[in-house]
Amino acid sequence: MRRPEIVRSIRFRLTVVYSTLLFAVGGAALGITYFAVERTTSPQPINERTAKIYENWRYVGTTTVAEVSEIEAAINYNTLQTLRTYSLIALGGLFVVSLGVGWILSGRVLRPVGAITRTAREIQATDLSRRIHLDGPRDELRDLADTIDSMLDRLDHAFRSQRQLIDDASHELRSPLAIIRTHLDATLTAPDATAPERTRSVEVIDRATTRMSRLVEDLLATARRDTDTLTDTEADLTAIAGEAGEEWFLPDRPLHLRYATTDGLRLIGDADALRRAVGNLLSNAVRLAPDHSTVTVATGRTGSWLWVAVADEGPGISPDDLPRVFDRFWRGAQPDRPRERRTGLGLAIVRQIVESHGGQVAAFSTLGEGSTFVLWLPATDRTDDNPPPTANPWS
Numbered sequence: 001m002r003r004p005e006i007v008r009s010i011r012f013r014l015t016v017v018y019s020t021l022l023f024a025v026g027g028a029a030l031g032i033t034y035f036a037v038e039r040t041t042s043p044q045p046i047n048e049r050t051a052k053i054y055e056n057w058r059y060v061g062t063t064t065v066a067e068v069s070e071i072e073a074a075i076n077y078n079t080l081q082t083l084r085t086y087s088l089i090a091l092g093g094l095f096v097v098s099l100g101v102g103w104i105l106s107g108r109v110l111r112p113v114g115a116i117t118r119t120a121r122e123i124q125a126t127d128l129s130r131r132i133h134l135d136g137p138r139d140e141l142r143d144l145a146d147t148i149d150s151m152l153d154r155l156d157h158a159f160r161s162q163r164q165l166i167d168d169a170s171h172e173l174r175s176p177l178a179i180i181r182t183h184l185d186a187t188l189t190a191p192d193a194t195a196p197e198r199t200r201s202v203e204v205i206d207r208a209t210t211r212m213s214r215l216v217e218d219l220l221a222t223a224r225r226d227t228d229t230l231t232d233t234e235a236d237l238t239a240i241a242g243e244a245g246e247e248w249f250l251p252d253r254p255l256h257l258r259y260a261t262t263d264g265l266r267l268i269g270d271a272d273a274l275r276r277a278v279g280n281l282l283s284n285a286v287r288l289a290p291d292h293s294t295v296t297v298a299t300g301r302t303g304s305w306l307w308v309a310v311a312d313e314g315p316g317i318s319p320d321d322l323p324r325v326f327d328r329f330w331r332g333a334q335p336d337r338p339r340e341r342r343t344g345l346g347l348a349i350v351r352q353i354v355e356s357h358g359g360q361v362a363a364f365s366t367l368g369e370g371s372t373f374v375l376w377l378p379a380t381d382r383t384d385d386n387p388p389p390t391a392n393p394w395s
Contacts, residue, residue, distance in 0.1 A: 010113075011106045018102030019095070026094040030087045038080055112141040116148065128156035169219060176208035219345070234380060235274070237265035238299045241308050244278035245297050254291045260298040260394070265306045266380045269357045274377075277353040280346040281310035281373045288314035288371075298394045304382035305359075309394040311372040317365040325363050326351040350375070364392040 112134050119132045131152060134145035187193045187201035238261040245257055278297070285295045293313040300307055317325060326347045351361045354375050365371035376388035 011103070011110055014106035014109065015099065015102040018105050019098040022098035022101060023091075023095050026098070027091055030090060034080075034083060034087055037083060112136065112145065116141075116145055120148075123152070128152055128159060169215070173212060173215065176212045179208045180205050215345070232268050232270055234266060234268055235271040237267055237274075237306050237308055237377065238263055240271055240274050241278050241297050241299050244275045244282060247275070247279060253286065255286060255289055256292075256294045258294050258296045260296060262300045265299055265301060267306055267357075267377050268380055269377065270353075273353045274357070277350045277375060278308060278310065280350050281375075284346055284373075285310050285312035285314070285371075288312060290314065296394070300393055301379065302389055302393055303386065304379050304384055305388045306377045306379050307374055307388075307393050308377075309372055309374045309392075311370060311394060313370040316367040316369055317363070317371055318367060322363055322365055326361055347373075360388050362388075362390070362392075 115134060116132055119130055123130050131149045132145040133149065134142055136142055183201040183205055187197050193201075241261060242259065245259065282295065282297070289295055289312040295313075296309075296311040298309045298311070350373075354361050354377065357377055359375060359377040362374045362376065363371065364374070372392055372394060374393060
């Protein structure tokens, strides 16, 4: 048979433990008192001889020492009997009182657990704003509640980021899909559309699908970094920067690529992911750099931190926009650049990759002079906990 819920509760078990301990201590105290009295008084039950001695002493007033001892033993025996009776009654009362005391004490001990349980029941997957905020002494239950609050903060932040990513992605995908749908309905499926109109529609649809493909690739890259499926090995940061320059710097524009690197920059990380991060910076620099300008890829070391920087001579970023350049789906105002070919995830992926390696990203820019993006990464032999410098290592 299934036991009642109250019997299966922790409070009931704690009550049994408290009650048993209190009853055992009280019973032991009464037992020790009883046996101590018994051993020190030498009680004897009242017999016929003792009764005659008592009557003779009561009415005549004379008795011997031996007779007095017999009377004292009889009195002690009666006292011991009374003590035993009251001890049994006290044990019964102590048992009842111990149950009540155990129930009250267990309730007070488990009160924080009840608060944690009530808050957890009120929390839903769509609303993680509730917190326990347990008051009281800094004990194990307070630490448990604070740990749960910290976990809820991380979950709330993760869910908010996920919802924001989904909302932004759906918004970004809606525009190219609407463009494709419009041109399919208005031109490609229209029987009276001319050849130039069809050609133009095909070009517009091609640009929209290209934008969608880049967006999907960036979203997949973001999802892969979120799963922490990294293949960390020892790598050379200078080699990674050089490979990224060869892969991403395409000779389709009159630009000059310059290297200013340092050898021996060893780190532990995912070389493919870091190569993509540097490649995203190069892609961004090539897109914004004016013709016949120079894009610089530099590497170096400051203390226990390695750094790789990508500098361009583009239009720069305003001070108001600089703190937002690594946000997802953020795009600066560049009226002379086609927004359809940008997803706004490139720099966000860069920050995600670097932070997953224990590093930090930084951006330095001056309007009209260009921008420098720096990736700080911990060296293999790093032993201190100092944060990376805030100054631009390449200027």
